[in-house]
Amino acid sequence: MKNVIITGTSRGIGLELAGIFAGAGYRVLALSRNPRPVSAWGHPNITAFAFDLSSETDLHKLESYVAGSWDGQVDILVNNAGKLVNKPFAKISRDEFEAVYRVNVFGVASVIRTVLPFMPADGHVVNISSMGGVQGSVKFPGLAAYSSAKGAVISLTELLAEEYKETGPSFNVLALGAVQTEMLEEAFPGYKAPLSAAEMAAYIFDFALKGNAYYNGKLLQVSSSTP
Template identity: 65%
Template sequence: MKNIVITGTSRGIGFELAKMFAEKGHQVLALSRNTNPLDSFNHKNITTISVDLSNASDISKAINFVNNNWKKVDVLINNAGKLINKPFTELTSNDFLEVYKINVFAVAEITKNLIPFLQKGSHVVTISSMGGIQGSLKFPGLAAYSSAKGAVITLSELLAEEYKEQQIAFNVLALGAVQTEMLEEAFPGYIAPNSANEMANYIYNFSLTGNQFYNGKVLQVSSTTP
């Protein structure tokens, strides 16, 4: 049984991951603004905390729970994401800030605050996007989103180096299109090759075993060629 922290658990991949870990006997701390979906699922292994990841004081609620109840975290999955699809000339500085707050700053903040609870063998998995991979196919309208997803790739590479002596692994999964509510909102009518459940199953296995083989790596999880 491991202690798992997952962000962005109200829907999509994060929701499926939380259920999957809980049903396999792991303890899950599920962080999202909307806790109703997992509260309704009502599994004894899932603790939900309503957290606005762009708010540092909100993140402290999660840290306090870990400190008071777990003392250690085996896996952190930085899954929460925000996507704004707009032509570049229509993107405002605030649009960029809102996207970076969730996709970059929150990843750094929650990871930083959980470092004291990460031990030898712990694994931090950050969910990025194929859009953040240099040389991959890019889509108009995603200047803020894809550049943010590129930023967390570099951040994870740096953290892997900084904490290699403690033997804490940091890896990134750069996902291709997955059929989630966020994708549907950004690209109405687009049909992705993978479901949220299928991708959650892949991430579940990688988060538990991938740190045996990878550290500071970016794995491209996409069935299409960039």
């Protein structure tokens, strides 16, 4: 039974992904500020606790859990948690801009740094980015903090794959297009996406299990629409 950590599991893609992994027989540690939605399932393969990516205390809690309850092994890490602020650049405050980066960049880096000592050579880190963070893609006003942070996640993934290419684990990043989630509604009110959260979660599940046999340090654009 492999061990899987997923961040951002309170809703949307992360919540669906936790259910898919657990249903397939994997042990899942579901991390989010609000663990109630996933805990309510009472699934025997899921452990969930409140988790703030920017909290050193919570990062130590994560480290202790993996070392104690999982015998020190994490096979798959999916960094799905994200924060979005939709405001014109001139109106977004420094605190709001930094809050987006604390979750989408610094939080991702901190979770990876915490989990890396427990990952085997054939482990797989999957970072979830956005088409808005892909250089040359269509950009939208109001998303300066979010999209630039997602661009940083792409570069971070490429750099870590290079740094750990001799020892593993593998690092890849998925730049998602429009998926019908609450976050999409925040970014594009009223827009109807072609894919549901469950459909995208099914794709990420398959990629997390098999993608590192084919890719390392790669950006895959998973999008059928604009946005």
